Amino acid sequence: MPAPLDDNARMPYQLPMPREALPEIVIADAVPQDERFWVPQAENVWFRPLCLNRSQGYWMNLLRVRKAGVLSRHRHPNAVHGLVLKGRWHYLEHDWVATEGSYVFEPPGETHTLVVPDDVEEMITFFQVNGIMYYVDPWGKPLGYEDVFTKIDMHFDKVGLGADFVDRFIR
Numbered sequence: 573m574p575a576p577l578d579d580n581a582r583m584p585y586q587l588p589m590p591r592e593a594l595p596e597i598v599i600a601d602a603v604p605q606d607e608r609f610w611v612p613q614a615e616n617v618w619f620r621p622l623c624l625n626r627s628q629g630y631w632m633n634l635l636r637v638r639k640a641g642v643l644s645r646h647r648h649p650n651a652v653h654g655l656v657l658k659g660r661w662h663y664l665e666h667d668w669v670a671t672e673g674s675y676v677f678e679p680p681g682e683t684h685t686l687v688v689p690d691d692v693e694e695m696i697t698f699f700q701v702n703g704i705m706y707y708v709d710p711w712g713k714p715l716g717y718e719d720v721f722t723k724i725d726m727h728f729d730k731v732g733l734g735a736d737f738v739d740r741f742i743r
């Protein structure tokens with residue numbers, strides 16, 4: 573269907589937003605220079621929260637892995653979307669490489685281990701993770717999980733930003 577004709581194309585919407593609508597999130601420094609915004613996750617692995625959606629059970633974050641870092645083997649019961657902003661990485665379980673600028677769809681049922689090759693100093697990827705990350709051993713035995721609530725429980729107070737700093741990412 574073509575776009576409708578609108579005699580007031582540049583007139584803002586004149587009515588209030590729905591009363592129950594949540595406030596928007598706008599983060600100017602989405603890829604932050606301030607190291608305090610990068611939450612340590614494992615050795616040489618950090619994540620930067622952008623939206624922690626507790627009402628729908630997903631989170632949007634940047635994953636940063638530096639040389640020799642590994643994101644532990646995990647299974648996804650729900651789909652994941654990724655966009656590589658910097659660097660390059662691959663999964664031990666697949667022969668493709670996610671290069672800078674790549675979009676990646678990970679289907680439900682995927683189990684994989686993310687590694688950054690030795691010649692890449694740093695990779696940053698924007699991920700939408702739905703549901704949980706279910707950490708497993710090589711034969712599928714459960715080792716733990718993360719969900720939006722474990723991500724919310726991040727203790728920004730430890731780096732001096734205050735315990736309620738995380739609230740700005742929660743919807």
Ligand code: FE
Pocket residue numbers: 646648652678684
């Ligand atoms: Fe994954």
